Structure formats: C-alpha cells, structure tokens
Amino acid sequence: LIELGQPEHSVITTCAYCGVGCSFKAEMKGTTVVRMVPHKDGGANEGHSCVKGRFAWGYATHADRQTQPMIRESIDDPWRTVSWEEAITYAATRLRAVQQKYGRGSIGGITSSRCTNEEVYVVQKMIRAAFGNNNVDTCARVCHSPTGYGLKQTFGTSAGTQDFKSVDKSDVILVIGANPTDGHPVFGSRMKKRLRQGAKLIVIDPRRIDLVRSPHVSATHHLQLRPGTNVAAMNALAHVIVTEELVDRNFVADRCDPMEFARWEAFVRDPRHSPENTEQYTGIPAAEMRAAARLYATGGNAAIYYGLGVTEHSQGSTAVMGMANLAMATGNIGRDGVGVNPLRGQNNVQGSCDMGSFPHELTGYRHVSDDVVRQQFEEVWNAALDPEPGLRIPNMFDSAVDGTFMGLFVQGEDIAQSDPNTQHVFAALRAMEIVVVQDLFLNETAAFAHVFLPGTSFLEKDGTFTNAERRINRVRPVMPSKTGKQEWEVVCDLATAMGYPMFYRSGAQIMDEIARLTPTFSGVSFEKLDRVGSVQWPCTDEDSVGTPIMHADGFVREGKASQGRFMITEYVPTEERASRFYPLILTTGRILSHYNVGAQTRRTANVAWHPEDILEVHAHDAEERGIRDGDLVSIASRIGATTLRARISDRMPQGVVYTTFHHPVTGANVVTTENSDWATNCPEYKVTAVQVTLSNHP
Ligand code: SF4
Numbered sequence: 044l045i046e047l048g049q050p051e052h053s054v055i056t057t058c059a060y061c062g063v064g065c066s067f068k069a070e071m072k073g074t075t076v077v078r079m080v081p082h083k084d085g086g087a088n089e090g091h092s093c094v095k096g097r098f099a100w101g102y103a104t105h106a107d108r109q110t111q112p113m114i115r116e117s118i119d120d121p122w123r124t125v126s127w128e129e130a131i132t133y134a135a136t137r138l139r140a141v142q143q144k145y146g147r148g149s150i151g152g153i154t155s156s157r158c159t160n161e162e163v164y165v166v167q168k169m170i171r172a173a174f175g176n177n178n179v180d181t182c183a184r185v186c187h188s189p190t191g192y193g194l195k196q197t198f199g200t201s202a203g204t205q206d207f208k209s210v211d212k213s214d215v216i217l218v219i220g221a222n223p224t225d226g227h228p229v230f231g232s233r234m235k236k237r238l239r240q241g242a243k244l245i246v247i248d249p250r251r252i253d254l255v256r257s258p259h260v261s262a263t264h265h266l267q268l269r270p271g272t273n274v275a276a277m278n279a280l281a282h283v284i285v286t287e288e289l290v291d292r293n294f295v296a297d298r299c300d301p302m303e304f305a306r307w308e309a310f311v312r313d314p315r316h317s318p319e320n321t322e323q324y325t326g327i328p329a330a331e332m333r334a335a336a337r338l339y340a341t342g343g344n345a346a347i348y349y350g351l352g353v354t355e356h357s358q359g360s361t362a363v364m365g366m367a368n369l370a371m372a373t374g375n376i377g378r379d380g381v382g383v384n385p386l387r388g389q390n391n392v393q394g395s396c397d398m399g400s401f402p403h404e405l406t407g408y409r410h411v412s413d414d415v416v417r418q419q420f421e422e423v424w425n426a427a428l429d430p431e432p433g434l435r436i437p438n439m440f441d442s443a444v445d446g447t448f449m450g451l452f453v454q455g456e457d458i459a460q461s462d463p464n465t466q467h468v469f470a471a472l473r474a475m476e477i478v479v480v481q482d483l484f485l486n487e488t489a490a491f492a493h494v495f496l497p498g499t500s501f502l503e504k505d506g507t508f509t510n511a512e513r514r515i516n517r518v519r520p521v522m523p524s525k526t527g528k529q530e531w532e533v534v535c536d537l538a539t540a541m542g543y544p545m546f547y548r549s550g551a552q553i554m555d556e557i558a559r560l561t562p563t564f565s566g567v568s569f570e571k572l573d574r575v576g577s578v579q580w581p582c583t584d585e586d587s588v589g590t591p592i593m594h595a596d597g598f599v600r601e602g603k604a605s606q607g608r609f610m611i612t613e614y615v616p617t618e619e620r621a622s623r624f625y626p627l628i629l630t631t632g633r634i635l636s637h638y639n640v641g642a643q644t645r646r647t648a649n650v651a652w653h654p655e656d657i658l659e660v661h662a663h664d665a666e667e668r669g670i671r672d673g674d675l676v677s678i679a680s681r682i683g684a685t686t687l688r689a690r691i692s693d694r695m696p697q698g699v700v701y702t703t704f705h706h707p708v709t710g711a712n713v714v715t716t717e718n719s720d721w722a723t724n725c726p727e728y729k730v731t732a733v734q735v736t737l738s739n740h741p
Contacts, residue, residue: 050077054521057508058096059157059501059643062387063207063229064510065092066577069100069502069521076100076502076521086577087207087510093228101647103500103522107484110525113495118473122495127528127536134494135540137477138174141450149448150477151178151439154400155455156186156389158498158530159506159518161553163391163398164406165531165538165545166454170433171399172426173543177411177433178448181400182456183392184436185463188723189354190385191396191408193363197371197608198593199600201408202393204382205346206512206579206591210237212380214343219247219366220273220352220729224254226633227386227511234348235260243342245335247276248352249630250659250701251694264335267696270630271730272325274358275614276332277365279321281311283336284372290340291374298597299371300606307368307609324616326696340373344380351388352632355729357617360722364610371607377594387511388633394509397564397580398557402433407561423560426543436462437717437724440471450477452537454530455498459487463715463726464682479537481530484646496533497526505529505550507572513579513589515564517572617730619718621698625680625732627664628699631711656711659692659701660735668736675738678702680714680731686738700735 050070058065066085070077079100081092112130113122125133138150152170154163163181170179183191191201198204207230210216216234223231235254238244244262246255249270255262268276284290285308295304314320318332325332339345347370353362366383375381387393399406409416412430421428434442436458442448444467451472462468472478472491480492489495503524509515526533531553538545547553551569558564563581566589572578575588582589597605621628658676670676676689678700687702695701702711718727 054519055082055517056501056519056521057516058092058390059099060095060390061227062390062392062511063087063227064390064508064514064516065096065229066516067092067096071521074522084576086514087512087516088229091229091232095228098647099643100502102483102643103502105646107646108500108525109483109485109495109497112497115493118491118493127533130494130496131533131536131540134477134479134496134537137493138450138452138479139541141476142174145447145449147174148176148178148433150174150450151176151180151434151448152452153436153454153456153458154179154181154395154398156182156392156395157455158391158395159504159508159550160391160394160398160515160557161506161550162454162504162530162534163395163400164553164557165534165547166452167399168424169534169538169541169543169545170452171428172424173538173541173545175429177402177429177431178439179400179433180402180436180439181395182389182461183396183400184724185355185461185726185728186351186388187354187385187392187396188401188725189359189363189720191401192360192722194367194383195408196610197364197367198376198383199598200593201396202513202593203384203511204376204593205384206514207233209379209382209592210234210346212344213237213242213346214380215243215245215339215345217245217247217339217345217347218254219347219349220354221348221350221386222248222252222254222632223348223386224252224257226350226388230386243338245339247273249696249699250632263338264331266325266327266331266335268325268327270628270699271356271617271619272614273353273356273362274365274612275321275324276327277362277369278311278316278612278614279318279325279327279332280336280339281365281369281372282316283318283333284340284369285312286317287337289337290372294374295372298377298605298607300608303609307611310611324614339369344378345373345375346381347383348386349384350386352729354720354725355727357619357718357720357727358615359720359725361612365612367607368609368612371609376607377592377596379592382592385511390510391508393511393513394507394515397509397561402435405560406557407563420560423556435724437719437726440468443471443474446474449475451475452479452481453488454481457482457486457488459491460712463712463728464717465713466683467717481533498530499524499526507550507554509580512591514577515567515572515580515582516577517569617718617727619716619727619730619732621732625734626698627733627735629678629680629714629731629733630699630701630729631703631715632701633703656687656703657690658687658735659695660689661695661697661699662691662693663697664700664735665689665691670735670737677736677738678714678733679736680716680733682716683713685711685713689735700733
C-alpha cells in the first residue's frame with residue numbers, strides 16, 4: 044500500500060486459478076492493481092482466499108507477457124512481430140492451405156479451462172462452423188473428462204451435485220484422490236471447519252495428505268491403497284454395503300432403475316469383491332475397509348469429494364461411476380450434506396466442458412449426431428455442422444505423427460508441458476504444418492508454433508467462469524486489454540478470415556447466444572449476474588438463481604426421466620506394472636503455492652516458496668539406492684527420464700514415489716505414459732512404473 048498508493052476504486056472479479064472460483068475485489072489506482080481482497084459476498088468463498096489467489100495478479104503484468112502478434116515460416120526461424128491483420132490473414136491462409144492439401148478434417152483446436160465461457164464458446168464455434176469439422180477438444184480431456192462421462196451415465200448430468208456450503212451439513216466426508224488443502228484451499232478450509240465440528244473423515248489415497256493428520260483434524264480411516272486400485276476399493280466398499288444390508292432400499296426403490304440396481308447388487312455381492320479378497324490388490328486391510336464402508340453408509344449425511352487421483356487412471360470413468368453407485372445405494376444424493384463432487388483443478392473446467400468443447404458434444408452436453416439439436420445450432424449459426432464426432436487430443440497427436448492431422452489452434456493451454464509422453468507430443472507438434480498458439484506467454488508449446496496471438500489475463504477479460512459447484516461468476520476487466528483486443532474478438536477475426544463471418548459486440552452478447560442454445564443456461568445473462576452476483580446452472584428462468592443441489596427431485600437422464608442408473612464396475616488392473624527394471628510406482632499431484640504447469644504462478648511471488656518440483660521417496664527405497672535428503676536423482680520410465688531433487692518422506696508407502704508438475708525444467712510428464720482411461724482417453728498420470736537412481740548430474 045505504501046509503495047503503490049491508496050486505491051481509488053475497486054472492481055469485483057473472479058480468481059484466475061482453481062475451481063473454487065473465489066470472488067475478489069481488485070482495488071485499483073488508475074489502471075494499476077494495488078491489491079486483491081477476497082470479496083465477502085462471493086458465493087463460493089464468502090470473504091476467504093488462499094495465497095495463490097491473493098498474488099495471482101502478479102503474472103498479469105509480468106515482463107514475459109507478449110502483447111504483439113508474431114509469425115514465422117518455420118519453428119527454426121526467429122519470430123517476426125506483425126500487425127493483428129497480418130497475423131490473422133497468415134494463420135487463416137496456412138490453415139486453409141492445410142485443409143486443401145489434407146482434407147477438411149486435417150485441422151482442429153483445443154480450448155482452455157483458463158479462458159472464459161464466452162472465449163471457449165467462440166473457439167468451438169469457429170472450429171465447427173469455420174473449420175467445418177468437430178475436431179475440438181478441451182484440456183479437461185487430461186483431467187476431468189471421466190467425471191463428465193461417469194456422472195452422465197449414472198446421474199444423467201456431467202457435473203458435481205452440491206454447492207460448497209453443503210459440506211457444512213455433512214456428517215461423514217469421504218475424500219478420494221484429492222488434496223483439498225493444497226489444490227482447493229478455500230474449500231479445504233471449509234471442510235476442515237466441518238471436521239473440527241465433529242464430522243468424520245475417510246481418506247482414500249496412496250499418499251498421507253495433510254487432512255489425514257493435521258492440527259485439530261485427523262481421518263477416522265486412511266485407506267492407503269496402491270495406485271491404480273480405486274475401482275477395486277469402490278467395489279469392496281459396495282460389497283460390504285450390500286452384504287451387510289446397509290442399502291437404503293427406500294431410496295433405491297423410489298429413485299433408481301430397479302433392473303440396473305438388481306444387476307449391480309448381484310455383481311458386488313460376489314465374494315471376489317469382498318475386502319478380504321480385494322486386499323491383495325488394494326493393500327487396504329480388510330477390517331479397515333469394512334469399518335470405512337459402515338461409517339459411510341450409516342454415519343448420517345455422507346458426501347464424496349474427489350479429484351484427479353480418481354480420474355487420471357486407466358479406469359477413471361469406472362471409478363467415477365463406482366462413487367455414484369455408492370451414493371445411490373446409501374441414499375446419499377439429492378439433499379444438503381451428501382453427494383458426489385469433483386474438485387475441479389482449473390477455474391473454468393466445468394465451464395469449458397459446458398460450452399461444447401468435446402468433439403462429440405455441443406453446448407450443454409448434447410451429442411453432435413442429434414439431428415434436432417444440431418439443427419438448432421445450424422439455424423442460429425447459419426452453418427452446416429458435421430454430425431460425426433471429431434478427434435480427441437490424443438488422436439490429434441497420433442494423427443499428426445501419421446501425417447493426417449496437420450494444423451492446430453491452441454487456446455491458452457501448454458500441451459507441450461501438461462500432456463503425457465512429452466516426446467510424442469513434441470513429435471506431433473513438429474509434424475504439423477501450422478500451429479497457432481493464443482497465450483499470455485511464449486510457453487513450451489509456443490516453441491512449436493508458427494503464429495502467436497497474444498492473449499488477455501483475467502484482469503483484462505470480460506466474461507464468466509463456472510466453478511466446481513456449477514456457479515457462474517462474472518469476470519470483469521479491471522484494466523484495459525494489453526493487446527488492444529479481447530481474445531474472443533481475435534477468434535472471431537480468424538473465423539471471418541477463414542470464410543465464416545463471426546462478430547459480437549460484447550461478452551454479454553455471446554452469453555445471450557449461449558443461453559439461447561443451451562437449456563441449462565437459458566436463465567443466464569450478464570445483466571442478471573451483475574444484479575444477483577452469481578447463479579448455479581441449471582438456471583432456466585429469469586427469476587431463479589439456479590440449482591445449488593442437483594437431483595433433489597429426480598435424476599435427469601434422457602429417456603429415463605427420473606431414474607438413477609447403477610453401473611457395473613469391473614476392476615481391470617492397469618497394464619502399467621512395477622517390474623525388475625522399473626520397480627517403483629510414480630504418482631503425481633499439486634502443492635499449495637502453485638497452479639497446474641506453473642505458467643502463471645512461476646511468474647508471481649509464489650515461486651519463491653516452491654522454486655522446483657521435488658520427488659518424495661520413502662526412507663526404505665531411498666536407503667536401498669543410497670539417496671539422502673536433498674540429493675539430485677534420476678527418475679526413468681520406459682518412456683523417458685528426468686532429474687529431480689529427492690526428499691525423504693513418510694507420506695508415501697514403500698514402493699511409491701510422488702512429485703508435482705509445476706516446473707518445465709524437471710518435466711514430470713517426460714516419464715508419464717500413453718496409457719489412458721478406457722472411456723475418455725484421460726491420461727493415466729497417476730501410475731507410472733519408474734526406477735530412481737542417484738544422479739551424477741548437478
Ligand atoms: Fe480461491 Fe482457488 Fe483462487 Fe485460492 S486459487 S483464491 S482457493 S479460487
């Protein structure tokens with residue numbers, strides 16, 4: 044305050060980082076941010092914030108920001124700064140040239156969960172209407188795509204069931220594959236408050252996260268399972284619930300498909316799913332598993348919160364369905380204090396999925412092959428749309444290496460750092476004839492780009508983010524765009540140059556079109572958000588602020604209007620196994636001070652608190668290898684190798700090592716494999732067989 048002076052005015056906007064979606068007051072002097080203060084009326088945070096959010100604005104004005112469009116013929120050439128017009132014309136000409144040479148389906152794009160709903164919407168529209176195909180995918184492919192699939196199959200809606208406040212009414216909290224105090228700190232604090240009030244905690248995680256044992260909070264049960272065995276654990280819990288007659292028969296009879304329930308009940312009743320028989324896979328003592336199942340089923344309101352430790356597996360979608368089965372079987376759905384809740388990593392993962400970023404779905408999760416739905420879009424967009432689903436991100440990479448997918452538009456994502464099997468991603472990007480990157484910084488992906496279109500930070504955007512509780516929050520510009528344009532304007536210019544005229548006057552006008560075409564958003568407008576603060580979809584009429592708790596009166600599955608669907612969840616072990624050459628299992632996660640690949644937090648004060656990724660190694664595994672705390676170690680998988688600093692830790696069981704992925708130098712994804720979820724291709728980041736050795740290299 045002393046250095047920057049007293050603020051003169053303030054603007055209410057939304058945090059740029061995690062899926063909690065905290066509301067902040069940006070206190071300004073002219074166009075300079077003096078400080079960011081958590082907004083007491085913020086629906087998601089009620090005046091709280093974390094260290095990431097408070098310092099987020101630092102990256103918006105960092106010297107690395109690129110504000111001029113740039114082009115180059117080849118990735119070996121130096122960048123050349125050009126006008127917006129020249130950059131757009133150049134990008135459009137090269138994208139068109141690729142289509143003429145290789146066909147309409149040879150180009151596509153990736154949307155970003157860090158961008159607003161309006162920005163994502165226009166990118167997917169450009170790809171479907173101007174590129175003329177459905178080759179659009181989102182970075183949610185590599186995080187929560189199994190959530191979208193699994194919850195849609197069971198509950199009918201690809202979203203979490205509760206608002207954050209709901210946890211205040213929980214008696215039992217089951218946290219699986221998530222680390223809320225680091226990944227979602229404001230919600231993690233709310234959860235801890237409820238635990239201090241007496242709620243019971245079950246943690247299912249290979250790592251001893253802080254919630255398991257921290258001041259004033261400890262887990263009643265920590266089921267420290269082996270990485271990759273979530274589904275076996277879900278089935279064991281279900282087996283206990285069914286065989287010990289803990290099923291809520293009234294709920295199931297009233298709310299669920301009886302045939303599907305009968306099939307599921309017979310499946311999980313099979314003794315092969317008992318805690319005693321699954322212990323050999325999960326490593327969880329049978330008595331502990333039985334006690335946790337009884338607590339979840341009989342302890343009062345029981346809520347499940349989960350993260351990427353569930354989804355980023357070869358059976359990510361199966362595990363999501365397994366959790367939904369548990370909630371329905373025990374009647375823990377459709378009211379305060381219960382439910383199944385994905386903790387979303389990026390601020391707009393929910394929104395980017397809602398906005399039609401998947402290659403098979405238009406906005407609101409409606410399939411592109413649905414003639415009635417497609418016709419609605421065709422009329423409003425004045426364009427013929429392809430009824431065939433397009434390519435997913437991994438298929439784009441594979442097709443690039445095969446020489447059939449040769450042009451890519453990347454919106455605000457660093458696929459070269461964040462996607463698995465880095466060398467394969469590099470090969471795919473190198474093979475493409477045109478890569479267009481729209482971003483704040485020349486990130487790792489931009490090293491492979493031919494056109495760089497500078498983006499806007501959250502402090503310059505005019506739009507909305509949708510958080511993990513389906514809450515649509517306004518993102519307001521607190522300073523003028525450093526590029527002179529909003530990102531959606533640039534995308535419209537590119538679509539127009541490609542031959543499909545696209546124009547909007549404002550973010551508000553884009554939202555009006557979204558609301559017109561998306562039933563769950565039909566009651567949303569900027570005017571309403573400015574008036575009431577935020578709304579939670581489904582929000583279908585002008586007077587409503589939406590739906591804090593889903594499935595209160597019935598599930599919304601198409602065709603089976605109100606019945607939840609139990610799904611069979613056969614456990615299939617991952618192909619990734621520890622071996623003689625790679626005897627340890629690597630799993631990955633986040634820390635409090637950093638956000639995802641660190642492109643933003645590494646350019647804020649946060650970097651000082653955690654300047655490098657660290658490999659946590661169990662003392663026994665370290666001793667066997669002669670590794671001491673602080674040593675540099677080489678970590679190698681069948682895919683690649685990198686170097687990290689080791690920390691001896693008792694958080695991991697013997698045989699399992701752990702690291703984060705916030706720094707490009709150490710690049711954890713150099714070693715992660717091509718394995719992925721059977722239903723969605725979400726990468727199996729959480730299980731990689733590795734060897735760790737003392738490194739000779741500084
Ligand atoms: Fe809130 Fe997440 Fe931002 Fe922290 S990083 S202030 S918890 S939205």
